[in-house]
Amino acid sequence: MSESKTVTLNMGPHHPATHGVLRVVLELDGETIVNATPVIGYLHRGIEKICESRTYQQILPLTDRLDYSAASANNLGYCLAVEKLMGIEAPKRAQYLRVIMAELARIMGHHLWLGTHALDIGAMTVIFYAFRDREMIMAMNEEISGYRLTPSFIRIGGLAYDATDDFIQKVRKFVQWFPKALEGYHQLLTDNKIWTTRTMNIGKISAAEAINHGLTGPSLRGSGVAYDVRKAFPYSSYEDFDFKVPIGETGDVYDRYLVRMEEFKQSIGIIGQAIENLPSGPVFTDNPWLANPSLEEVQSDISALIRRFMINSKGTPVPGGELYSAVEGAKGELGFYLVGDGSEHPYRLKIRSSCFYLASALPRLLVGHMVADAIAIIGSLDVVLGEIDR
């Protein structure tokens, strides 16, 4: 027998299917992968280090840049961690609107996943249908916050503004429309024979192994583990809403696909419930360390002026202590390990990124498959490099 030799193929950091700047060094025998090494760090911006010198309010826009495809969910996770450390809670209306924003963000993130995943496998039309509906959510973001991709709308202590009537109308319309669009996505892919042969039995991972590799979110649920932070540790009034946690059976690419498709449906259900039962009331806490005095107060009262100035320039001192607070981001458990020392800056903020651990499972998932499957598997994990590299 002749000596077999392998080829090293450098996939990324500039590759259309690695979703950003992920680099995977593949060792190939023919077209079969015998060894895979993910290399990350090309988008490392040192957010954790920057956070140590910023005030708590200033950090908020940085969290948008973690999983930029579902930015509001990151805002929510960070704000909840700080609020928990301060021992305050946002008003009920703010909590409901936060849920709407976070679920819209999840749908937005899943749209990006659906489009690119299908495009990777070669179905080039799906992305345009997904982005048509993503555009509607962007318009809502713009309506409510002025920004399309990175709203920074959820603030520590509540929301930046109250929702406008226009926003609520837009959300209502979207809730009406979206199930029809979802039907369209299913028609394009779910029963397509080529799609199922490309995704079934590819990138299989058992429940025990998935847990051991630290997978969370839809990728873990695809393996049949019903772990969802929204159910396991309810936050921001998620316990008020009726929704299911979809799980898969075999843990292959197709199951992860089905889980995400079902999550679209559950998310739009949550948004529908939240928008119909939206409580009235304020959208910001009355905690004087956080709440900006109104302009009338500022113009008539010198202490209000000083307070406004202090909040916006010096920041809010947060009591010392340590905690871990997690939310369910679009890609999985997004956690913030926050160490406060009583000052206006966090002493240490560790971001538990779900995509980081998803990417760490790549060698286990890729070995033994072919190059074309590698694309399908990376797409099915839905990694976002902004969150991996931080």
Place this chain on the structure above:
Amino acid sequence: MEIEKTLSALSKECPDSILKRADRHGMPEITVGADSFLKVMETLRGFGFDMLTDVVGIDRMPRMPRFDVVYLLMSMEDFCRLAITVELVEGQDVPSVSGIWNSANWGEREVFDLLGIGFSGHPDLRRILMWENFEGHPLRKDFPLEGKDFDKPFDTETIKDYF
């Protein structure tokens, strides 16, 4: 699982391993010594803590010992969280738990990269976010915020690749 029962079973299994106990806003935390650390982790894995959620390294500079490494564990059966802290002086190694949880592999690499804490027995201890011949560990408190060589041109000659 009942966290009290688990911890008493743990102290029976590994006597004198728990140095401190604390409550982190609802999440119990125990501090263990570096020498009994690996045994504690193996025991906890046996008790059903099957997911290692994250590995957090903290530099508490003026304090002696200087570093904390916090392991966040979770049991997937009833979603019970537990944090394990090891306190380390500079240059001290922690035994790696990547043989017990695969997720520790990258988690520990990140702590090694950004804080310079060694993990003995780690299968692949290389830098992960910074490039291979970067000097220093950015998340240490004595590392300047603007970076060490921020005014030097980026020299591609010195960047070494792994492959």
Place this chain on the structure above:
Amino acid sequence: MNDLIIIPIIKLLVIFGVCMLFITYTTWLERKALGHFQLRYGPMRVGYHGLLQPIADGIKNFFKEEVVPDNADRAVFLLAPVISISLAVMLLAVIPFGDSFTLFGKRIDLYLANPSIGILFILGFATIGSYGTILGGWSSGNKYGYMGGLRASAMIISYELSMAFAVVSIIMVTGSFSLVDMVAAQHHMWNIVREPVAFLVFLISGIAELNRTPFDMPEAESELCCGYNIEYSSMKFSLFFLAEYTHLFVFASLVTTLFLGGWHGPILPGVVWFFVKTFIVIFLCIWIRATIPRLRYDKVMKLEWKFLLPVALANVIATGVVLTLFG
């Protein structure tokens, strides 16, 4: 003298010019159709609804800098697109575009040549044309290109077989290798009715030979980042691109000639029928591209060797049996 030189030259210029125009506008059609399939407009800026876009693209590519990678095999690298385009264009010579007609008292046939082995000529030259793809991928000194070239050669070797067997059954039905005779034989009944299985096999393996979705292995954008032509730019890329669309055009006109009755059709002149049918086939290819995901490489091979080839062979045998019994 006139019959031997002047008329063929005029015919050559006309056929080459018209076909190249159609081929260039096939790219426009593809972009436009894909756009409308995908909720967008496609090219809109250059000319009315982007009608001048192909010309603008051609001019742009013509003036772009020639880049040859350092570790490319320079001679082969430059030769590959030339092989591709010249062999593709040669295929146009034997395609019968329409019935013959009389002009100034002379009988003019609407094809350049009618060799008695027309179909073999096309199969042969189409296969040799794939050398352009293989050499281009291999010589660019890029692993993605190399893998693209590798896949291209495997595809050609496999799909050529079922394609040829599909053609064999047509040859058995019409009793001639000449394309003109094949069209003439379909005067009363199109071959698609007589040989539906051969039609499907020919269509599938033809799309595979063209390297179009769902079989676009050599240039799978998301896997191999464009595969064999990854290192090509400027006019060299344009030539590959043009060759690809020439092959698409030739394939569509072959389907028309072999199965859809060629120039036969009521009322309208034959040439018009021919181009209408050809563009329907091209549109079908574009439609498939917009709808279906890409198959995996090994599944493509499996499809050929375990399904298409046996089916094509069985069809040949069945055709033979039927012809012997009832013919």
